[in-house]
Amino acid sequence: MRQIPVETSGATVMVAKSPQPKVRDRRTGEIATDAETGAKLMTVDVMFAANDEVEILSITVPETGVSGELAMGTPVALTGLIARPWENEFNGQKRHGIAFRAVAVTSIVDTAAKTKAA
Numbered sequence: 001m002r003q004i005p006v007e008t009s010g011a012t013v014m015v016a017k018s019p020q021p022k023v024r025d026r027r028t029g030e031i032a033t034d035a036e037t038g039a040k041l042m043t044v045d046v047m048f049a050a051n052d053e054v055e056i057l058s059i060t061v062p063e064t065g066v067s068g069e070l071a072m073g074t075p076v077a078l079t080g081l082i083a084r085p086w087e088n089e090f091n092g093q094k095r096h097g098i099a100f101r102a103v104a105v106t107s108i109v110d111t112a113a114k115t116k117a118a
Contacts, residue, residue, distance in 0.1 A: 005082055
């Protein structure tokens, strides 16, 4: 499946909803894991502002890639963000969209505080 790198250097990105475990099956409560590494996956909703437009994006990230205090409103950096178009059919209805995945979501506040302390 095609993966499209997303440029984030000119964007303002803030946490809209704290990280939550990504649920693979809502009926059983099974948590999703990365197919390659087996790492538990998390979902972080972010406000992504660029080019005079603002969107809320739901980003999937491995649990190990979530760093710092990611409370609502925290400015963050997105490492390795990609967009992946998807399409499926459920109960005879076609659905499509774009899934976002990142290697890491890192609090910029923690990084700035460490830089000042050094």
